[in-house]
Amino acid sequence: MSVLAGVRAAIIDLDGTMLDTIPDFHVAINGMRAELGLAPITQAQIALMVGKGSENLIRSVLALDWDADRVEAAFEPAMQSYQRHYLSINGQHSTLFPEVTQGLAAMRAAGLRLACVTNKPISFTTPLLKLKGLDQFFEVVYGGDSLPRKKPDPLPLQTVCADFGLAPAQVVAIGDSSNDAQAARAAGCPVLTVPYGYNHGESIHETDSDGIVGTLLEAASLIRSHHTKR
Numbered sequence: 001m002s003v004l005a006g007v008r009a010a011i012i013d014l015d016g017t018m019l020d021t022i023p024d025f026h027v028a029i030n031g032m033r034a035e036l037g038l039a040p041i042t043q044a045q046i047a048l049m050v051g052k053g054s055e056n057l058i059r060s061v062l063a064l065d066w067d068a069d070r071v072e073a074a075f076e077p078a079m080q081s082y083q084r085h086y087l088s089i090n091g092q093h094s095t096l097f098p099e100v101t102q103g104l105a106a107m108r109a110a111g112l113r114l115a116c117v118t119n120k121p122i123s124f125t126t127p128l129l130k131l132k133g134l135d136q137f138f139e140v141v142y143g144g145d146s147l148p149r150k151k152p153d154p155l156p157l158q159t160v161c162a163d164f165g166l167a168p169a170q171v172v173a174i175g176d177s178s179n180d181a182q183a184a185r186a187a188g189c190p191v192l193t194v195p196y197g198y199n200h201g202e203s204i205h206e207t208d209s210d211g212i213v214g215t216l217l218e219a220a221s222l223i224r225s226h227h228t229k230r
């Protein structure tokens with residue numbers, strides 16, 4: 001019996017799974033770096049650092065140039081600058097990955113309940129989902145600062161399971177990184193991964209999951225095929 005057989009809901013990651021947000025991160029980070037007198041960095045550098053929330057991202061970006069003491073001293077104003085820059089362009093440079101909207105619609109049509117769990121701050125997440133027409137699909141949305149702990153901690157996934165009144169085995173997590181997979185494993189949720197996102201510079205094949213799906217539409221078909229076989 002497949003681990004997907006009893007699935008009734010899905011938890012979908014945001015950055016690198018639904019939206020290619022690296023171009024937004026790029027503009028906001030380089031805006032912050034310019035204010036601090038630092039040279040611009042590339043999208044490829046940023047893609048290695050996204051996935052563990054804003055604090056980790058800003059510390060990693062500053063650590064390219066500065067030692068740990070200087071990073072800590074500059075952290076608060078840098079974070080404020082970054083947030084201001086990000087919110088002023090949020091969504092303007094980011095795009096949907098192929099078959100995201102179709103995949104979410106197919107999951108809803110198959111009767112799955114949907115939640116979005118991201119490490120992105122909730123103040124960035126809510127307007128971004130709305131701008132991209134994705135808010136309509138989700139009953140529940142948690143950002144990286146919505147709960148006391150973020151992915152790879154299982155807490156956000158466990159919270160969704162409790163919200164839905166479902167056992168972890170009935171809720172599949174779908175994401176682009178080892179963060180998503182670790183959170184899912186720790187929560188006891190099945191996990192599917194997409195190969196096109198940001199996995200900290202590692203191949204998605206090195207990440208423990210129950211399957212790699214090319215798009216969210218493919219994920220919807222896979223889940224539905226196990227449903228009908230029950």
Ligand SMILES: O=C(O)COP(=O)(O)O
Nearest residue numbers: 014015051052053118119
């Ligand atoms: O902002 C991040 O660190 C990435 O967030 P994600 O959990 O949506 O991939």
Ligand SMILES: [Mg+2]
Nearest residue numbers: 013015016176
């Ligand atoms: Mg992600």
